[in-house]
Amino acid sequence: MRAVIPYKKENAKSRLSSVMTKDERETFVELMLKDVIQTLTEAGVQNIDILTTDTGDVANDIGVRVIEDRADLNPALNSYLKGLNEPVLIIMADLPLVRSEHIQQITSSPSDVVIVPGKGGGTNMLFIRQPEGFHVKYYGSSFRNHCRIVNDLSMSMNVYDSFLASTDIDEPQDLIEVMLHGQGLSREYIRQRFRAEVGNGRVQLSTID
Amino acid sequence: MRAVIPYKKENAKSRLSSVMTKDERETFVELMLKDVIQTLTEAGVQNIDILTTDTGDVANDIGVRVIEDRADLNPALNSYLKGLNEPVLIIMADLPLVRSEHIQQITSSPSDVVIVPGKGGGTNMLFIRQPEGFHVKYYGSSFRNHCRIVNDLSMSMNVYDSFLASTDIDEPQDLIEVMLHGQGLSREYIRQRFRAEVGNGRVQLSTID
Numbered sequence: 001m002r003a004v005i006p007y008k009k010e011n012a013k014s015r016l017s018s019v020m021t022k023d024e025r026e027t028f029v030e031l032m033l034k035d036v037i038q039t040l041t042e043a044g045v046q047n048i049d050i051l052t053t054d055t056g057d058v059a060n061d062i063g064v065r066v067i068e069d070r071a072d073l074n075p076a077l078n079s080y081l082k083g084l085n086e087p088v089l090i091i092m093a094d095l096p097l098v099r100s101e102h103i104q105q106i107t108s109s110p111s112d113v114v115i116v117p118g119k120g121g122g123t124n125m126l127f128i129r130q131p132e133g134f135h136v137k138y139y140g141s142s143f144r145n146h147c148r149i150v151n152d153l154s155m156s157m158n159v160y161d162s163f164l165a166s167t168d169i170d171e172p173q174d175l176i177e178v179m180l181h182g183q184g185l186s187r188e189y190i191r192q193r194f195r196a197e198v199g200n201g202r203v204q205l206s207t208i209d
Numbered sequence: 210m211r212a213v214i215p216y217k218k219e220n221a222k223s224r225l226s227s228v229m230t231k232d233e234r235e236t237f238v239e240l241m242l243k244d245v246i247q248t249l250t251e252a253g254v255q256n257i258d259i260l261t262t263d264t265g266d267v268a269n270d271i272g273v274r275v276i277e278d279r280a281d282l283n284p285a286l287n288s289y290l291k292g293l294n295e296p297v298l299i300i301m302a303d304l305p306l307v308r309s310e311h312i313q314q315i316t317s318s319p320s321d322v323v324i325v326p327g328k329g330g331g332t333n334m335l336f337i338r339q340p341e342g343f344h345v346k347y348y349g350s351s352f353r354n355h356c357r358i359v360n361d362l363s364m365s366m367n368v369y370d371s372f373l374a375s376t377d378i379d380e381p382q383d384l385i386e387v388m389l390h391g392q393g394l395s396r397e398y399i400r401q402r403f404r405a406e407v408g409n410g411r412v413q414l415s416t417i418d
Contacts, residue, residue, distance in 0.1 A: 015410065117372065120385055120411025140407035143389060163326065163375035170411065176329055180352060198349035201224065202329020202379065 001087040001107060002047040003040050004080060006073055007033055009057035013094070019172045019194075019207065028189055030059065032169065035096040035184040037064060043103035045089070051076055073138050081131040090126040090136065092118070096178055096186035097164040098125075105160070112155035117143045118168045125165060176203050210296040210316060211256040212249050213289060215282055216242055218266035222303070228381045228403075228416065237398055239268065241378065244305040244393040246273060252312035254298070260285055282347050290340040299335040299345065301327070305387055305395035306373040307334075314369070321364035326352045327377045334374065385412050 011022060012029040020028065033050070040048055048064040053076075055068045069076035077090065089107060091098070106114045106127050113134075116125035121141040128134050133153065137145035150157045167177045169186075178190045180203075194205040220231060221238040229237065242259070249257055257273040262285075264277045278285035286299065298316060300307070315323045315336050322343075325334035332351040337343050342362065346354035359366045376386045378395075387399045389412075403414040 117390065118411075120382060120413075121389055121405070121407075122411065139409055141389075141405060141412050161371050161373055163370050163372050166372035173329060180330055180350075181326065196330065196350060198330075200348055202327075202331065203350050204329075 003045045003089040003091055004049045004051050005036060005091055005093050007050050007052045007093045015171050031185040031189050032096045033093045035186050036093055039098050039100050040103060043100035051080055078135045081134060084131040087129045088131050092124050094169045095124055096182050097167050102162055102165045109158050111158040113150045114158045114160050115146055116160045116165045118166060124168050175205050212254045212298040212300055213258045213260050214245060214300055214302050216259050216261045216302045224380050240394040240398050241305045242302045244395050245302055248307050248309050252309035260289055287344045290343055293340040296338045297340050301333050301377060303378045304333055305391050306376050311371055311374045318367050320367035322359045323367045323369050324355055325369045325374045327375060333377050384414050
């Protein structure tokens, strides 16, 4: 099996711009990527590909294969899948809470497809046993899209239920989850920059001056 | 074992007021409560208590024991726990995505305490094998509070990892999860009132006119 991580660094995570500068966001996505690679490696995944629109976005010392495709996410992933004749895990780069146990459980599922929903209708991970003939449709309500695609192909599906794996980091309120439940480089980065503000509702983060 | 559901209907879920009137919010919290009771019942939990500041808040046909305590959540729960000499599951009323399998897994854990984190540092469920000597501390960063309390008591703890169980419904963007991953009365209520708006980010809900 292989894992593929779609990745874009340039001006990434614009919805975090109210709390992080462009440079900080670019540093942070790189740290999240490194955490995801570390998790995959700990889970025993040996073949890891980064799929990026610009090879220059990826640090030289990243230690995994980097594939450049200037197309958008969906066409890029779909041409990647076309050439594959082994199981593949598509895992997003903004999942610093994922642990190696999740990866092991997902990739050992007997289902044709395992889907990990993201917050707000997204798809955080997609494990596809036979990628030939499958296509992805990210953005918008991709969870529903992928359920429909699996159904149309008469494949079996497992929706993997994990708070940690479903927490993609897109918006300021997601950063509190990195601080509380994270690990690795991205948690360290957030802990250095923010502190938890406790009120009556959900915990908020404020910048450490 | 028993389950206890803290419950307040009067002007509940004020953070949903931008998308629901007071009446709608009060109806919605009652439907979520009914879904939670249904889930507990399906899981085989026979002793269910609702702990409320006002018995008048609870429908007459609710079918479980209703305990009135006018104190705040923490003192009310702590006096409830004091009298207990059996395992107890404290489960919040705003968890319409929880399924009976979660309840069964949580209550069959060998750990002294099982904690289900909520979004933003909260505690959605707390299963305590020996409530005598335990106390709760909700609001703010209650997940951290409860981890600390368990640690101080030298008890063993399991953090239960589930997207569905960790999704408490407090803010407008949480409603999309009810629509996509929910079941029962509360999903029906949301589907009648909102539709999913698909853009480039997370799916948003808009009102059906």
